[in-house]
């Protein structure tokens with residue numbers, strides 16, 4: 001902790017970043033927006049820099065692959081110190097920050113979170129720092145070409161370009177639901193992320209039909225756009241906010257009170273980015289589908305009976321396990337499916353696992369993302385399983401590719417449950 | 432089931448003073464008295480889920496450490512008592 005004079009009443013946004021007044025604004029020729037950033041992040045950066053114990057290092061999936069000290073959470077914080085001291089500029093460091101999937105392992109394993117974060121109500125926030133540094137770069141006109149193109153295309157089409165050269169478009173966002181007769185609007189709507197809506201359409205079809213089987217009523221949005229989370233992760237905050245405002249307005253206009261979320265990335269966006277954008281005005285309940293399904297099974301409203309003869313392991317999606325502490329419910333669902341042989345790996349061991357698919361890493365550093373996916377599937381292969389089950393659509397495409405060489409299928413947990421409920425989901429698992 | 436609701440998450444249970452410097456809002460989760468966090472480092476906005484996630488992860492992590500490396504787990508007090516009992520006279 002640094003010895004600096006107090007300010008009377010810190011501004012709320014500074015509380016979010018954890019900085020009280022610094023008295024040092026890190027001028028050093030930086031732009032005003034950089035000076036503001038340094039003021040907000042100074043305490044957090046010195047907190048890490050003075051600790052420097054690197055418990056974060058070996059759980060980081062990127063570090064495991066690159067062994068480059070510039071890609072460590074320690075370096076991500078130390079850069080802020082160096083900028084504040086006038087030794088570096090945002091232009092010098094911006095590119096380093098693409099080397100992160102925002103998996104959250106480092107910040108959870110950091111003793112300043114794990115052992116004292118709840119005590120002080122002040123924890124390490126590497127994910128937020130990476131997001132903010134990327135945004136700072138964009139604000140200073142420093143763009144990573146892959147991120148820039150991805151977000152331009154998303155802005156043009158209201159959805160991420162998940163089909164590559166095949167354009168996605170607003171008129172097709174509900175195509176996945178063809179033949180299911182799901183109403184538009186209602187008190188509860190199902191939000192389907194871009195990957196599932198356009199690429200892995202079997203997933204939302206499975207979720208929709210399971211919910212219907214349980215007698216759980218829901219509708220679809222009038223005009224769903226991308227959640228905006230990817231733009232926020234890559235530093236395009238104004239775009240992220242515009243998308244968030246659109247979706248919130250769509251919910252309000254239709255009288256929506258509750259949004260069901262099947263994708264862990266959307267769950268992060270709606271429970272972390274939207275609250276940051278809208279504060280007290282954010283009055284929509286956000287329900288994670290995997291938690292809802294575990295409850296419906298526990299209540300006896302869903303009873304999987306069709307045996308699935310597979311030997312499986314479960315991949316804890318980073319944004320559920322590490323970032324939200326959600327790891328029990330998926331295992332409860334798997335435990336209810338007859339026929340499975342389950343070779344589980346505990347959730348703490350999985351803090352150092354990642355699919356490589358998060359936060360735009362495959363866009364800017366596909367070779368690193370691919371190696372992370374391969375590492376994850378090597379761990380699965382050691383368990384002598386024929387199937388890896390995941391609960392995150394974004395992980396499933398790269399893991400399935402890595403699984404091909406190892407003769408391991410990658411299956412979505414919602415689709416597996418639907419199969420055991422005797423539902424023929426339809427749709428497709430790839431483009 | 433109840434999902435995430437902003438107002439719930441940003442309304443922590445009332446703080447009970449447990450020592451001069453610590454309060455308790457959730458059972459067995461102690462926090463520094465916020466009055467002591469005003470001069471140098473301001474506290475962050477901390478939704479309830481985050482407090483509970485960190486506390487649960489800590490328990491899981493310690494259990495994992497014990498499972499992998501500890502032959503036996505004892506409290507510091509037991510260790511002190513043992514040392515004291517070994518000291519002559």
Ligand code: SF4
Pocket residue numbers: 047048049051052053054055056057073074077106109110111112124
């Ligand atoms: S992020 Fe945490 S564990 Fe890593 S060096 Fe900084 S303070 Fe230490």
Ligand code: SF4
Pocket residue numbers: 059060061062063071072073099100101102103104105106107126127
């Ligand atoms: S969030 Fe994950 S990928 Fe990013 S620095 Fe931390 S451990 Fe590494």
